[in-house]
């Protein structure tokens with residue numbers, strides 16, 4: 001997978017070259033290219049924003065600069081892109097979105113700052129490629145760069161060969177629509193708290209049931225919306241207690 005990120009703060013995306021993602025890039029599983037939006041400005045101040053039409057606070061990022069940048073970046077590789085624009089008003093980015101993005105040949109991220117990017121940029125490219133405005137949560141950031149770090153990590157870890165143990169991605173939270181339950185490791189007792197007996201029993205059936213119950217319990221308590229959204233056939237008779 002090829003990932004391009006257009007931003008006025010390329011340094012913010014340096015973590016994409018670290019650890020898991022760094023190893024994935026070194027193994028050729030993902031190819032990450034960072035592009036400084038200001039490279040496509042033509043004035044001495046490298047202006048990327050302007051006052052919003054209709055007035056109001058803040059500044060809006062100019063369509064001309066974004067158009068030249070995205071034209072150049074998209075043309076730099078033959079793989080068809082999905083353009084992803086992190087935005088507080090975007091559709092929620094979920095594990096399902098991450099799974100869908102993991103099947104793409106190429107993701108091009110446009111990092112907006114200030115009050116966002118002139119809407120005509122999204123409208124223009126939507127006529128040529130799939131374009132998603134996505135939100136990583138109900139809060140406001142200063143720019144899209146942090147959201148790109150979150151999205152790229154959630155997607156890259158699903159790519160074959162990126163995680164050491166492929167079962168991790170298959171069994172982590174949300175993979176079965178539920179939150180993961182509690183996890184334990186040695187020592188058996190820590191500050192007077194013992195690891196639940198069942199986990200040390202070696203009874204794999206009982207362990208699987210206990211883990212399912214803890215996941216259902218935690219999901220019912222913390223994210224009842226996820227439980228309500230589960231298709232009927234995903235809950236068996238033993239699950240009905242939740």
Ligand SMILES: Oc1ccccc1-c1ccno1
Pocket residue numbers: 086087088112113134135136137138139140141142143144145147
């Ligand atoms: O708050 C933002 C500002 C710019 C770009 C993205 C965001 C955002 C907030 C939540 N998800 O994305």
